[in-house]
Amino acid sequence: MKLTNSFFNAEGPPSHVYVLAPCCIPRVSYAFAEFTAARRAIELAYPRPNWDGDGALPIREETKKNALAILNQLEIATCAPEVTPNPNGTLSFDWETSNGFAQLEVGRTRYSFCVQPRSSSPTLDSRDVDDWDISVGWVVDALLFPKQTPPVSVISR
Amino acid sequence: MCDIPIAVSDGETIVRALFECHVNKRKHMLRDNVFRPKPGSDKVSVMRHTYMKSRACKAKAKQIAADPTNPYVGLAAITVKVVRRLGSDVVDSREEFCGHADISHGIAVLADEPPDPVLTLRIRALKENARLLIDPDPAVEEWSGEQVEPPE
Numbered sequence: 001m002k003l004t005n006s007f008f009n010a011e012g013p014p015s016h017v018y019v020l021a022p023c024c025i026p027r028v029s030y031a032f033a034e035f036t037a038a039r040r041a042i043e044l045a046y047p048r049p050n051w052d053g054d055g056a057l058p059i060r061e062e063t064k065k066n067a068l069a070i071l072n073q074l075e076i077a078t079c080a081p082e083v084t085p086n087p088n089g090t091l092s093f094d095w096e097t098s099n100g101f102a103q104l105e106v107g108r109t110r111y112s113f114c115v116q117p118r119s120s121s122p123t124l125d126s127r128d129v130d131d132w133d134i135s136v137g138w139v140v141d142a143l144l145f146p147k148q149t150p151p152v153s154v155i156s157r
Numbered sequence: 158m159c160d161i162p163i164a165v166s167d168g169e170t171i172v173r174a175l176f177e178c179h180v181n182k183r184k185h186m187l188r189d190n191v192f193r194p195k196p197g198s199d200k201v202s203v204m205r206h207t208y209m210k211s212r213a214c215k216a217k218a219k220q221i222a223a224d225p226t227n228p229y230v231g232l233a234a235i236t237v238k239v240v241r242r243l244g245s246d247v248v249d250s251r252e253e254f255c256g257h258a259d260i261s262h263g264i265a266v267l268a269d270e271p272p273d274p275v276l277t278l279r280i281r282a283l284k285e286n287a288r289l290l291i292d293p294d295p296a297v298e299e300w301s302g303e304q305v306e307p308p309e
Binding site: 046050051053056060062063084085087088092094101103105106107108109111112113114116124126 | 174176178179182188189190193195196197201202221223224226227267268269270271272273274275277278
């Protein structure tokens with residue numbers, strides 16, 4: 001079962017929301033509005049050079065396109081990141097909680113990833129954007145946003 | 158003529174001009190891009206606050222603000238000793254202006270591509286050790302924010 005945005009926009013409460021095993025559905029608890037804000041931050045990221053007064057490169061359309069594609073996939077894996085433009089023309093996705101931090105940096109052809117849980121050593125990775133995998137989002141979610149309760153609920157009337 | 162010694166000592170405090178892109182939305186945390194080098198370089202521009210003092214650093218920060226959508230918001234302060242402990246260096250670069258220096262990471266960052274994550278972690282550690290000093294009144298000439306260094 002795939003839950004779409006129309007699920008959230010429907011008038012009145014849904015007549016049935018089924019309980020499904022966590023492995024079978026995309027997570028629905030991540031804030032839609034925060035992902036919308038992150039998308040907007042990517043789209044509006046500085047298109048002109050020297051935006052930091054210190055020679056920064058503009059954020060190129062290819063980089064924005066890569067970042068948007070990855071963000072779209074992250075939406076079903078973990079919480080929305082804070083989007084940070086970098087002076088060398090890349091975009092970073094940052095997450096920080098009491099459990100540690102993670103950063104996914106997206107460029108024109110490559111991405112790099114590091115996650116540093118408070119209690120263990122960092123995990124580092126760097127690959128072609130084409131090789132990006134949703135498991136990055138799962139790692140962020142598991143290490144930084146551990147769940148106290150199962151991520152599904154029952155609503156019915 | 159620049160009377161500041163060329164050698165940058167461990168005891169000095171340096172500051173980085175902060176623009177809106179360097180702080181989070183609520184302006185209470187530095188972002189990880191604050192000590193990012195310029196593209197094709199390993200260097201980050203800073204000012205030698207121990208000599209220039211807050212007012213001159215603020216004036217220069219406002220002067221270099223280039224993008225109206227990314228205004229000046231304050232300064233980030235860190236000691237040279239901490240920068241060196243974390244593996245980077247600070248070198249005088251008075252050819253820019255008297256009081257200018259560069260944090261040199263020793264690893265150049267490529268245009269449009271992420272750096273080695275090892276450098277990312279070091280840049281983050283620098284951020285963690287820097288003090289965010291938001292300017293409560295960016296429009297005026299005087300620095301009226303938190304004290305950057307203890308009085309002599």
